Amino acid sequence: MGPARLALGEPRPSGSGGLQLNPRPWTTPAPYPTINIVRILGIESSCDETAAAVVEDGETVLSSIVASQFGTHGKYGGVVPELASREHLRAIVPVVREALGRSATRLEDLAAIAATVGPGLVGSLLVGLTYAKALCFARGLPLIAVNHVEGHIHAVILEARRAGAPVEFPALALVVSGGHTHLFEVLPEFRYRLLGKTRDDAAGEAFDKVAKLLGFPYPGGPVIDRLAPHGNPRAVPFTFAKMKGNALDFSFSGLKTAVLRWVQAHDMQAEIDARRALLRERLQPSFEEWLAVTPPRTLDLLASFQHAVIAELLIRAAAAAERIDARSMIASGGVACNAGLRAAARSARLPYPVHFPSPGLSTDNAAMIAAAAFPKLERGDFAGLDAAAEASLALA
Ligand code: ADP
Numbered sequence: 001m002g003p004a005r006l007a008l009g010e011p012r013p014s015g016s017g018g019l020q021l022n023p024r025p026w027t028t029p030a031p032y033p034t035i036n037i038v039r040i041l042g043i044e045s046s047c048d049e050t051a052a053a054v055v056e057d058g059e060t061v062l063s064s065i066v067a068s069q070f071g072t073h074g075k076y077g078g079v080v081p082e083l084a085s086r087e088h089l090r091a092i093v094p095v096v097r098e099a100l101g102r103s104a105t106r107l108e109d110l111a112a113i114a115a116t117v118g119p120g121l122v123g124s125l126l127v128g129l130t131y132a133k134a135l136c137f138a139r140g141l142p143l144i145a146v147n148h149v150e151g152h153i154h155a156v157i158l159e160a161r162r163a164g165a166p167v168e169f170p171a172l173a174l175v176v177s178g179g180h181t182h183l184f185e186v187l188p189e190f191r192y193r194l195l196g197k198t199r200d201d202a203a204g205e206a207f208d209k210v211a212k213l214l215g216f217p218y219p220g221g222p223v224i225d226r227l228a229p230h231g232n233p234r235a236v237p238f239t240f241a242k243m244k245g246n247a248l249d250f251s252f253s254g255l256k257t258a259v260l261r262w263v264q265a266h267d268m269q270a271e272i273d274a275r276r277a278l279l280r281e282r283l284q285p286s287f288e289e290w291l292a293v294t295p296p297r298t299l300d301l302l303a304s305f306q307h308a309v310i311a312e313l314l315i316r317a318a319a320a321a322e323r324i325d326a327r328s329m330i331a332s333g334g335v336a337c338n339a340g341l342r343a344a345a346r347s348a349r350l351p352y353p354v355h356f357p358s359p360g361l362s363t364d365n366a367a368m369i370a371a372a373a374f375p376k377l378e379r380g381d382f383a384g385l386d387a388a389a390e391a392s393l394a395l396a
C-alpha cells in the first residue's frame, strides 16, 4: 500500500527546494469535513510525445492530452532529436492548455505540477521541465520531479487503484519501450531495485529497427503487432540469447542481426521497395494496404521475430518474479501494448496477477507522470527550480 495520505490541516510539507509556496486550500485547517482531493498537472516531453494531464488523488485521470510527432519522424525511421525539441516547443502551450481546459482546472486549483526530468532526450526534456518551472514560479506552486520509467510503472498502479484492486508488493515490473527494457522489484512505498536490463537495444527499438529494415513505418511495433497473427511464429527458428553474468539481463541486437541475415539470404528487395513506395505515396497507409504488400514468407518472418521478443521478455520477467517471490507483475511502456505479449502473459498462467495498462496509458503520456507524483506530494518530496534534466537518469 502507498504511504499515508497527507491530512488536511497539517503544516505544509518542507523540502520545497527554496520555492516560496502560497498557502493552498488543501493545507488550511478545515472547519467542516472537507473533500480531501488533490489535483496534479503532469507534463511529459522526454522523447517524441508532448503530453499533459490532470490527475486527481493519483488515481482519477481528469484529462490526458498527447501530441505525437509520428508525422515528423516517420520518414526518418526514428526520432530526430533536434526536430523533437522544436515540435515540443510548438506543442507545449496548447497541450497544457487543453489538459487544463478539458478537466475544468484552473492553475489555482492545482496542488502541484509534475514534470519528467529524465531519462530521455535532453533537449526534449528541457521543454516540458522549463515550462513546468515557469508555471510553478508564476503561481507559487510546488514542482515535483518524476523519473519517466517510474511514470510507466505508475500507469499500472493508477489503474489498479482506480479499479479497487491495488497492485500487491513486492511486484515485478517489466518496463519495455523504445528506450527501456528493465526489470525492477517494486517494494512498498515505491522503492525500486533494478534486477535486469537490456545490454544493447531496447525491445521497442528492435521492433522499430526491424520495421525500418523491411520498409515498414516508424514506430514499427504497432504494424508488426497487427501483421504477426497472419504469419507462422515457428517458421523461422530464432535462438534465445544466452546471458553471461546476470541471467535477468536482456539482449536484442543478436535477434536484429539474425533478421538482417535472413533478409539478405532471401532476395526481398522488390517487396521492401514496394513498401517504401507506399510510405512515400500515402500519408498513413491502412493495415490492409500493408498486408497487401507483405507476402506470406515475410509474415512468417514477422511472426517469428515477435514470438522471439515475447519469449525473451516473458521468460526473464517470470524468472525475476520467481526470484523475488513477487505477488504481482506489472508490464508497462509502449511494447506492453503488444497484443501477442498480452495474450502470451495470459496463457502462461503465472501464479500471480499480471497487470497491463490500457493502451493509452502504455505509451508515453502525462497521466502516469502526475500519478507517480502523487506519493511524492504526500511525502513532501519537492524539487527546486534548479532541478536539472538528466538524459540517463536511473530509477535504481
Ligand atoms: P519511449 O520509448 O519514449 O519510452 P513509448 O513508451 O511511447 O516510448 O514506447 C514506444 C515504443 O513502443 C516504440 O518502440 C514502439 O515501436 C513500441 N510499440 C508501440 N506499440 C507497440 C506494439 N503494439 N507492439 C510492440 N511494440 C510497440
Ligand code: MG
Binding pocket: 148, 152, 177, 178, 333, 334, 363, 364
Ligand atoms: Mg516511454
